[in-house]
Amino acid sequence: MFYWDPTPEIFFIPFVNLPVRWYGVLFAAGFILGLSLWKSILTRYFSVCTDLNLEASRQRAVLIADRGMVYMVMATLVGARLGHILFYERFETYLSDPLAIFRVWEGGLASHGAVLSIILAMMLFAHRIRSIASFNVVRLLDLMSPSVALAAFFIRIGNFMNQEILGTPTTLPWGVLFGHPIDRSDPVLRHPVQIYEALFYLLVFFLLWRLSYKPYFLKTSGKMIGLFLILVFGFRFLIEYVKLEQSPLISFYLTMGQVLSIPVIFLGIFFYLFPFSRQKNSACANQ
Secondary structure (H helix, E strand, O other), X not given: OEEEOOOOEEEEEOOOOEEEEHHHHHHHHHHHHHHHHHHHHHHHHHHHHOOOOHHHHHHHHHHHHHHHHHHHHHHHHHHHHHHHHHHHOOOHHHHOOHHHHHOHHHOOOOHHHHHHHHHHHHHHHHHHOOOOOOOOHXXXXXXXXXXXXXXXXXXXXXXXXXXXXXXXXXXXXXXXXXXOOOOOOOOOOEOOHHHHHHHHHHHHXXXXXXXXXXXXXXXXXXXXXXXXXXXXXXXXXXXXXXXXXXXXXXXXXXXXXXXXXXXXXXXXXXXXXXXXHHOOOOOOOOO
């Protein structure tokens, strides 16, 4: 048996007594490291697909990534939070405590809502940077997908620290007994589904990071984001079989997570297979 009962707070900020939580720190770490990775991938992209030298490629990558990360973080927070409220909570829950909507550091973010909001944010961002680089939204999503996979890894570790998103009971030797789960579930050994997901997302990150060194994947739109969506949400569909249902809004033989994952998987297949994604252009940036 593995007993797990960490305190969600790392420390409290003096004088204001404001808690600094593991979830918030891990969430921030994922995006900070993701930003550095995104700059590296963009630099490599401009070096391969344009006539810019390495230093000019690096400068353009930094300019785009610094601006784009603001869009991505805001889209993740807003979209994931709204997704959680719409699909995983009863709205009456927030009527008695409206400020709970804004306490994202306590958990309660839905990846399916984040996907939609990030796509919309990148459409807007591609339009805003058209004078710097001629990106379409699929190209931007391709180049940021390794960073998003890495951020997903850190977020799932944050869920583990928060003792939330629990697995079903198990008798396997690596079952985890959570001391104080957020949903006050029964104290039984459970699948550590947060760790399962975190490790899988880390593998997806390494795969996409490796593929970002291949000129074919830099020059061909839709492949990397397609693989990301297929792998991540395909795994998300399967892992739901050993995960407690989180939504009170569905009574079906599929969980809410599975129902929401299906269209995302098909979107990934569309990105990967659609003929537009196979078109190559020596300029790359026009794809």
